[in-house]
Amino acid sequence: xxxxxxxxxxxxxxxxxxxxxxxxxxxxxxxxxxxxxxxxxxxxxxxxxxxxxxxxxxxxxxxxxxxxxxxxxxxxxxxxxxxxxxxxxxxxxxxxxxxxxxxxxxxxxxxxxxxxxxxxxxxxxxxxxxxxxxxxxxxxxxxxxxxxxxxxxxxxxxxxxxxxxxxxxxxxxxxxxxxxxxxxxxxxxxxxxxxxxxxxxxxxxxxxxxxxxxxxxxxxxxxxxxxxxxxxxxxxxxxxxxxxxxxxxxxxxxxxxxxxxxxxxxxxxxxxxxxxxxxxxxxxxxxxxxxxxxxxxxxxxxxxxxxxxxxxxxxxxxxxxxxxxxxxxxxxxxxxxxxxxxxxxxxxxxxxxxxxxxxxxxxxxxxxxxxxxxxxxxxxxxxxxxxxxxxxxxxxxxx
Numbered sequence: 001x002x003x004x005x006x007x008x009x010x011x012x013x014x015x016x017x018x019x020x021x022x023x024x025x026x027x028x029x030x031x032x033x034x035x036x037x038x039x040x041x042x043x044x045x046x047x048x049x050x051x052x053x054x055x056x057x058x059x060x061x062x063x064x065x066x067x068x069x070x071x072x073x074x075x076x077x078x079x080x081x082x083x084x085x086x087x088x089x090x091x092x093x094x095x096x097x098x099x100x101x102x103x104x105x106x107x108x109x110x111x112x113x114x115x116x117x118x119x120x121x122x123x124x125x126x127x128x129x130x131x132x133x134x135x136x137x138x139x140x141x142x143x144x145x146x147x148x149x150x151x152x153x154x155x156x157x158x159x160x161x162x163x164x165x166x167x168x169x170x171x172x173x174x175x176x177x178x179x180x181x182x183x184x185x186x187x188x189x190x191x192x193x194x195x196x197x198x199x200x201x202x203x204x205x206x207x208x209x210x211x212x213x214x215x216x217x218x219x220x221x222x223x224x225x226x227x228x229x230x231x232x233x234x235x236x237x238x239x240x241x242x243x244x245x246x247x248x249x250x251x252x253x254x255x256x257x258x259x260x261x262x263x264x265x266x267x268x269x270x271x272x273x274x275x276x277x278x279x280x281x282x283x284x285x286x287x288x289x290x291x292x293x294x295x296x297x298x299x300x301x302x303x304x305x306x307x308x309x310x311x312x313x314x315x316x317x318x319x320x321x322x323x324x325x326x327x328x329x330x331x332x333x334x335x336x337x338x339x340x341x342x343x344x345x346x347x348x349x350x351x352x353x354x355x356x357x358x359x360x361x362x363x364x365x366x367x368x369x370x371x372x373x374x375x376x377x378x379x380x381x382x383x384x385x386x387x388x389x390x391x392x393x394x395x396x397x398x399x
Contacts, residue, residue: 042278042308047233050278052306055344056314056336057226061088061118063398064218064332066125066133074133075122084120087397091117116224126218128317129331135294142295142325148188153387155180156196160385169388179382192292196387198366201359206292208362210355212246214268214291215284216302216318216332226339228347229306236273236280239349246352252282259285265298267291280306296322312338362386 043051066073076084125133138146154173157163158180163170183197192213194205206213219225220243228239236252252273260270270286284302293300305317314336321329366386372378 043311045231049231049275050280050308051231052229052236052280052308052314053231054341055226055228055339055347057224057339058121058219058334059118059337060121061398062121062123062126062334064126065135066127067398070124070133072131073124074128076120076124081120081122084397088117088120116221118224123333126332126334127330128333129319130328136326136328136330138295138325139323139327145189146295152182152185152187153193153195155182156382157385157387159380159383160196161383162385162388167388169385177383179380183382190290192290194387196385197381198363198386201363204355204359204362206290207243207246208355208359210246210352212242212248212267213293214248214287215250216293216304216320217242218332218334227336239347247349252280259283262286265289269300269302278307280304282306293320294325296320296325299324309335314338 045051045053127133127135130136150172154163154170157170157173158176159178160170163173163175166175184199187195191202191204192206194208195203197203201209217225217227217240225243226241228241230237230239234254236254237249238252239247239249241247248268250268250271252271254273256274257272259272260266264270265286265288267288267290269284271282271284273280273282275281282302282304284304285300287296287298287300289298291297291300299322301321303319305315307315307317309315316334316336317331319329319331366381369378369381369384373380
């Protein structure tokens with residue numbers, strides 16, 4: 001018996017030694033292989049539907065678009081993933097000082113300690129169609145809209161150090177020490193991003209105001225994202241926990257009724273679902289013009305496919321289209337892993353509260369700066385950059 005015990009211990013040590021000496025990429029591949037090996041029939045609910053319930057997240061990082069340097073390469077090699085893991089891990093130590101006294105020295109609300117860094121995923125892009133892994137070209141009209149929006153934002157930056165030092169945030173713009181004559185203009189369309197002024201609440205980005213970019217949702221650098229799916233006979237709800245609490249809930253209508261009238265618009269659209277075999281198919285329309293997905297707004301249309309591929313795996317495929325914005329539809333694919341039901345047995349509703357008082361503080365500070373300048377006590381607020389976040393924008397190896 002002692003010999004059998006000794007052999008078991010030795011075998012365990014050998015196995016552990018192999019694991020210890022695997023490089024990080026090999027460990028990831030091994031885990032994926034083991035996950036694939038345990039895939040089996042998707043579980044069912046007590047009433048017979050495919051069971052999608054649980055808390056799910058993507059446990060690796062994959063860029064939305066494929067970097068041009070990978071051309072038509074769909075999958076990273078193990079060596080490429082290992083190198084990317086090293087480069088991206090190095091970003092966690094990027095909190096370095098630059099030229100003291102410059103805006104760049106103090107720009108960025110968050111240091112790298114607030115960022116999450118997962119291992120590099122297998123695919124070179126979330127986008128699986130088109131084959132180049134890139135968002136399709138904009139239509140001519142969408143290009144004009146995007147150019148007008150960009151021109152307006154650059155105009156508000158023109159007198160700042162951002163443009164004077166030719167920072168990446170001023171690409172396409174030019175420096176002029178005179179404040180822009182467009183500083184009091186309304187934006188070309190409803191503002192969803194950050195601009196260099198705080199004259200009204202709607203000058204702030206959606207996230208600054210505790211609003212959300214909505215669907216489709218692919219995670220953020222601030223903690224990725226999670227979604228809890230809850231099913232009842234005839235109904236499905238999804239609770240999204242995104243970034244720093246910009247969460248929301250969506251209800252999937254499953255009674256085969258038609259979409260809401262076109263005059264009714266919602267932040268997360270109108271979701272109508274049905275089952276095709278083991279796949280939940282959701283048709284989403286009726287988005288609000290105050291949302292923005294890569295330039296698409298009220299004409300955005302999604303076809304989502306959620307498929308339970310095994311005991312702990314869930315596949316999400318979404319086809320995104322808006323003929324007023326892109327020259328063709330495009331498709332994104334993600335693979336989610338089920339999180340522990342025991343460790344997450346208490347799931348608090350995600351809520352963002354910072355913007356409820358923080359943005360009011362930003363506006364009060366802006367009015368104080370205006371008053372000080374009018375009394376000759378400070379610089380012209382138009383020469384200060386309050387809109388761009390420089391941290392890491394030039395260092396992402398995925399790009």
